[in-house]
Amino acid sequence: GIQVEQSPPDLILQEGANSTLRCNFSDSVNNLQWFHQNPWGQLINLFYIPSGTKQNGRLSATTVATERYSLLYISSSQTTDSGVYFCAVISGAGSYQLTFGKGTKLSVIP
Amino acid sequence: DAGVTQSPTHLIKTRGQQVTLRCSPISGHKSVSWYQQVLGQGPQFIFQYYEKEERGRGNFPDRFSARQFPNYSSELNVNALLLGDSALYLCASSFGGTVNTEAFFGQGTRLTVV
Numbered sequence: 001g002i003q004v005e006q007s008p009p010d011l012i013l014q015e016g017a018n019s020t021l022r023c024n025f026s027d028s029v030n031n032l033q034w035f036h037q038n039p040w041g042q043l044i045n046l047f048y049i050p051s052g053t054k055q056n057g058r059l060s061a062t063t064v065a066t067e068r069y070s071l072l073y074i075s076s077s078q079t080t081d082s083g084v085y086f087c088a089v090i091s092g093a094g095s096y097q098l099t100f101g102k103g104t105k106l107s108v109i110p
Numbered sequence: 111d112a113g114v115t116q117s118p119t120h121l122i123k124t125r126g127q128q129v130t131l132r133c134s135p136i137s138g139h140k141s142v143s144w145y146q147q148v149l150g151q152g153p154q155f156i157f158q159y160y161e162k163e164e165r166g167r168g169n170f171p172d173r174f175s176a177r178q179f180p181n182y183s184s185e186l187n188v189n190a191l192l193l194g195d196s197a198l199y200l201c202a203s204s205f206g207g208t209v210n211t212e213a214f215f216g217q218g219t220r221l222t223v224v
Binding site for chain 2: 004030031033035040041042043045048050086088095096097098099100101102103
């Protein structure tokens with residue numbers, strides 16, 4: 001099956017700093033989503049982005065499907081951005097399952 | 111509009127018991143999927159249902175089963191619980207049965223097996 005690798009695994013930022021999270025995948029994908037998991041376990045949708053670039057406030061994402069990677073940018077980070085960020089993909093004909101990476105744990109300190 | 115709702119939020123069971131977890135999708139969504147997330151890992155796919163039919167099954171033993179009802183809500187059943195079944199169980203809802211549709215998750219059910 002498809003492999004999804006996220007980097008870095010852990011990231012500590014000072015409030016106000018910018019960061020880039022990366023997601024590499026081993027095969028072509030039909031679907032790619034970025035999620036933020038808060039401390040209570042809720043997965044919050046950030047972007048549905050199988051290709052191209054999207055922006056939502058301080059967050060933006062780019063997926064280069066031909067090169068099999070996606071990037072999530074967080075600008076002017078806030079303490080509320082802390083949590084685990086997951087990339088998830090659907091790949092393969094007839095497959096409907098999201099395959100998740102192991103996540104990037106982000107800690108934003110005041 | 112209500113999002114994906116799961117019940118219960120927390121559950122403690124004893125080894126060997128059986129458990130049923132419930133999920134109500136977003137109104138208008140016809141697809142429900144179940145995922146298991148153990149501590150420190152990303153969620154792992156268990157099942158997907160679309161229009162009450164099983165569309166996919168992950169690498170989980172037959173102790174795990176699920177079904178979807180005419181109102182598109184779903185139940186996940188786990189029999190003969192093991193300590194290793196302790197995890198956060200997440201339900202995802204999406205509009206259609208195609209791959210290019212966005213999934214939305216509930217808050218999860220945290221299952222502890224003792």
